[in-house]
Amino acid sequence: MTKKMALLLAPLMLAVWLVQAAAAGETHAQLRSQANATGDGLAGHAAAKADTLQNAPDPRPAPAPSSPQTAPLRLTVVQFVDIRTGWTLGMGSDQAATTRIWQTKDAGQRWRSYLVPGVEQAAFSFGDRKHGYVVGLQNCGTQSGETVCGRFAILHTDNGGAKWGEQYADAYADPSGAGIEVQALNAKQAIVRAGSRILRSDDMGRNWMDVSIPDKQASPYRLSFVSPDTGYAVGRIGGACPARGAVPAEPNADCRTAIWQTRDGGSHWSRLSSAPNLSGEWSPVDIQFTDAKIGFALFANPDTHAAQLYASEDGGAAWKLRNDKLPGIRPYPVKLDFADPAIGWIPLSVGAGPVEGGLMRTGDGGLTFSKAPDARLVSVEDSDLIRPREGWVIAMNPDRPEGRLLLHTSDGGAVWHDRTPMP
Numbered sequence: 090m091t092k093k094m095a096l097l098l099a100p101l102m103l104a105v106w107l108v109q110a111a112a113a114g115e116t117h118a119q120l121r122s123q124a125n126a127t128g129d130g131l132a133g134h135a136a137a138k139a140d141t142l143q144n145a146p147d148p149r150p151a152p153a154p155s156s157p158q159t160a161p162l163r164l165t166v167v168q169f170v171d172i173r174t175g176w177t178l179g180m181g182s183d184q185a186a187t188t189r190i191w192q193t194k195d196a197g198q199r200w201r202s203y204l205v206p207g208v209e210q211a212a213f214s215f216g217d218r219k220h221g222y223v224v225g226l227q228n229c230g231t232q233s234g235e236t237v238c239g240r241f242a243i244l245h246t247d248n249g250g251a252k253w254g255e256q257y258a259d260a261y262a263d264p265s266g267a268g269i270e271v272q273a274l275n276a277k278q279a280i281v282r283a284g285s286r287i288l289r290s291d292d293m294g295r296n297w298m299d300v301s302i303p304d305k306q307a308s309p310y311r312l313s314f315v316s317p318d319t320g321y322a323v324g325r326i327g328g329a330c331p332a333r334g335a336v337p338a339e340p341n342a343d344c345r346t347a348i349w350q351t352r353d354g355g356s357h358w359s360r361l362s363s364a365p366n367l368s369g370e371w372s373p374v375d376i377q378f379t380d381a382k383i384g385f386a387l388f389a390n391p392d393t394h395a396a397q398l399y400a401s402e403d404g405g406a407a408w409k410l411r412n413d414k415l416p417g418i419r420p421y422p423v424k425l426d427f428a429d430p431a432i433g434w435i436p437l438s439v440g441a442g443p444v445e446g447g448l449m450r451t452g453d454g455g456l457t458f459s460k461a462p463d464a465r466l467v468s469v470e471d472s473d474l475i476r477p478r479e480g481w482v483i484a485m486n487p488d489r490p491e492g493r494l495l496l497h498t499s500d501g502g503a504v505w506h507d508r509t510p511m512p
Contacts, residue, residue: 159512161492164483169475174218182512190250197508216273224271224281241283245294256294265308266332274317300355315378322349323376337369344369377425389417398455411455420446432477436469461502
């Protein structure tokens with residue numbers, strides 16, 4: 090190639106090289122753009138996948154909506170007529186707080202609940218598996234922070250508590266603060282106390298007779314009938330006796346403890362001259378006769394926090410101090426519950442606390458007592474010792490103090506089983 094030819098071809102070769110370089114640069118840019126596009130696509134896919142997972146339905150079941158905890162049962166009374174058939178009464182878990190009674194026919198394995206209409210602060214007693222009575226208060230309201238009720242009513246059932254019918258109602262006055270109680274003597278006969286009034290029926294409640302203690306200064310607090318004819322009442326007598334559980338304003342006030350006896354079903358009452366004649370600072374807690382001869386009476390002193398248990402072995406003719414080591418207040422002895430002359434319980438309630446109650450047990454007629462070993466028995470509100478080793482208690486629920494537990498023992502109180510009805 091000549092020099093002249095080379096000079097002519099040089100501009101042409103430069104133009105070709107520039108075109109090729111531009112094409113190569115475009116190709117590189119396209120490749121880089123594709124690479125960037127690929128990277129952006131992966132990032133976008135990842136973001137879309139994350140969004141999809143975030144918004145996808147959770148395969149786990151959704152949590153149940155929160156709801157208020159069911160109100161606990163407020164049981165107050167328990168009674169069994171044999172080892173399998175029994176009842177417990179109290180306020181239901183419904184907002185209306187109605188009085189209800191639960192019945193079991195298999196020693197607490199299953200319960201059936203029935204409404205007890207028209208009464209509150211009620212007590213009950215069954216004479217057999219079908220016939221029972223309820224006494225409760227009506228027309229209740231609050232005055233000066235205390236509940237005051239204007240009437241009391243007696244209800245009867247003849248089908249084990251499934252249905253109740255009102256048989257009697259009257260004005261209610263209770264200056265002595267003794268409350269109400271009922272004792273079914275058998276299927277046909279029953280005794281009711283409302284304040285200081287005592288009523289009796291011998292025909293399944295069709296008719297009620299007033300068999301009150303005639304002395305106007307008598308304030309009976311508790312009754313115990315060992316037969317349809319023979320019964321006892323413990324209380325205070327005098328013109329200056331305060332309400333039950335309170336102490337007279339003056340040390341020498343006209344107020345003494347008293348025990349009365351009837352041998353004709355309440356038609357006549359006589360005050361037992363040999364019964365404990367304690368000063369008015371002593372308040373009777375309960376009286377119980379286990380048979381025609383053996384009986385017990387318990388008194389508490391709010392000032393000294395002491396208690397005295399007396400016993401009679403001759404049908405109330407003579408009384409002797411049996412035990413003075415029991416607590417009399419905080420915790421409060423609730424009742425006497427003897428299965429026979431030797432074996433008995435005394436439930437202790439904490440009241441307003443903060444103390445520990447429990448269940449005191451005796452096997453020697455009240456000479457000595459020991460406390461049942463169960464943490465759930467911190468406050469025992471009622472009991473029914475139906476045989477020396479078989480019994481039931483209503484105790485405050487330690488986990489929910491506003492509720493109550495129904496506990497059963499078949500070995501004298503060493504082991505307890507929870508038989509509380511479902512709300």
